[in-house]
Amino acid sequence: MNPLVSDVLRAAPVIDGHNDLPMQLRAQRSYSVEGLDQPLPGVQTDLPRLRAGGVGAQFWSVYVPSDLPEPEAVVATMEQVDAVHRMVAAYPAALTIACTAGDVRRAWADGRIASLIGIEGGHSLATSLGVLRSFARLGVRYVTLTHNNNTSWADSAAEKPAVGGLTDAGRAIVREMQRIGVLADLSHVAPVTMHAALDVAVAPVIFSHSSAKAVTDHRRNVPDDVLTRLRDNGGVVQLTFVPIFVSAEIVAWTAAMREESERLGLAEEEDWWPAAPAPGTTPEFAGPSPRKQHPELAGWLAANPRPEATIGQVADHIEHARDVAGVDHIGLGGDYDGTDSLPVGLEDVTGYPRLLSELADRGWSGADLQKLTGLNMLRVLQVSEDVAEEPLWARTR
Template sequence: MSTGTSAALHRRAVVADTHNDLLCAVVARPVERWAGFFREQWLPQLRAGGVDLQVLPVFIDDPYRPEGALRHTLRMVEAAHRVAEGNADEVALCRDGAEVDRALAEGRIALVLALESAPGVGDDVELLATLHRLGVRVASIAHFGRTMLADGSSEDDAGSRLTRAGVEALAEMERLGMMFDLSHLGLGGVDHVLELATRPLIATHSSARALLDHHRNLGDTQLRAIAATGGVVCVNFFAPYLHATDHSIDRLVDHLEHVVDVAGIAHVGIGPDFVKEVLADTQPPCCEPVPGDDIPPDAYIPGLEGPAGLPLVTEALLRRGWAEDDVVAVLGANVQRLFRTELGRPA
């Protein structure tokens, strides 16, 4: 396998990154700089990495919760719209699969808005419809801790399922065509969603618990069940979720191969969770360490600290002996197919 071969394959593939917190960095700028900052700081990195489809999570920092959560959620949604409007020659904010496909055909990066843990919603489930009207098409209902809808993965010892409002939120998302994101949800909540879900699910940034027993990773039973819904599991690149000490691209490939073996090649994608630059670029940091969590905040796979490094993944997969069609599927074709059939499609 030559570098030229891997580079050509990467250019040919649709690359879908289902989790990059870059909006946190955008909204830290003055409003009049939002579109320009994205163009100067992030667009070159996305282009260098070959990113064609970018999911933009709306993550709300601790200082804004709970009182300011909805206000800051709306600011981040507005920032995404201004980024798209101010860079319409390069990107498009997409509300359904047809708009994603059209953006890609035009050579623009398809942006998809997502809620991460939805603290601005609280237990007012009707606000999901409001946010759907504003373009949000993916949502999770917990982060590390407890919300009014569910417990995050760091609360696994509680063994809790969704709250009544959480059950209502799942049903409302299915009605609207807003995809339910299982990443960060506690294990009991994941299993509860899998019992109730009638539409395909996505895990936007989760790795394999069988390879590293960390609460942020998903077990084989959950991986199989997500695939059975027709959904996709997008593997997280954050090194401490991949291996305790060996923070190399080979350990990332191990997780990708394991999820493929368990869930099937059609149900795997990539959710890098590039946070190094965002953490360095925002005050306060958007993802502060959870008390008692021993994950070092500065542990990243060399070369994969940001989206410009994504061609290294293609090279590593080919070096491991993957078929080209399988590489293309995992880089983004699986997510594109899922979004084409499910994104924004009402029940």
């Protein structure tokens, strides 16, 4: 590790924008939070590894699939929010709920990891401002406007745009989010939606886990014209580690694999979303999500092994975003426990110091690394609080 990195992480621990451990707690452990204070098999995140990775604040994603009926999505999201609060309550010496920039600073001073909450997809709001405000009172600090399906009011990057970015209802939802101090997260949305949200934003927006489209041409990445507007908005793009977002070779390999799957007539595998534990039942730990093995595809996979993404490729995305948006508008959003593979050296949440060492070796200063790890996101939190007319999370504290 470059010796500069230890000093950086002491001064500005990582504020990571997106971690899907709550989803894994549901899928693998029936929402049990036991054992997180020791190395936990089957996940990429636990408390010892967060410490080793220099993480000082984590936005826990409370993701539910975007093809769920909206009322069902609201219930499932509530269960995810409950899981975060239960996890924090179980480890009070290590974790603390945070809603404000001041909460994050106090957590750092106390040697605890600030736990913030982000909803991954506007379907979880059921097109209801009342639901949005209720989640805000529970500590939710960002909402990703879509996941992989369009909502009735916003276009996703994963589907053909249907409403031209945002409808009038969508613009009203973004305005209400900023009025009450909830960040608008533009990861997962179509470029036309990014621009539409920036058109109405009066506070900084974020990308909680995205990379640079100019470096890797993937639909989930951010175009340069949006990065330029992000600078003017004062927001932050939190660069992610997802291999297909950072490696053009993996994009090409995935396209070829899908073409071969289609040739063989294999159906695309659906996301696994197990039922929540029923009251009065004994939790059953299901283990990692089952992956179908297709013997018909085995020969092609043996002849065409999946390429590996690298720390260097992630660093390339960070440097491109810095060059276009500016060093004050970049951060980190690993997407740990939301993807089954990660770049070599970033396989779990201990990887941040290795990435920072790569950047330090490229000539980054300690001051710029501190902006990347935490100070930029801390500023965004503070500005969003200052702009909010009625920060609902503050009324419960």
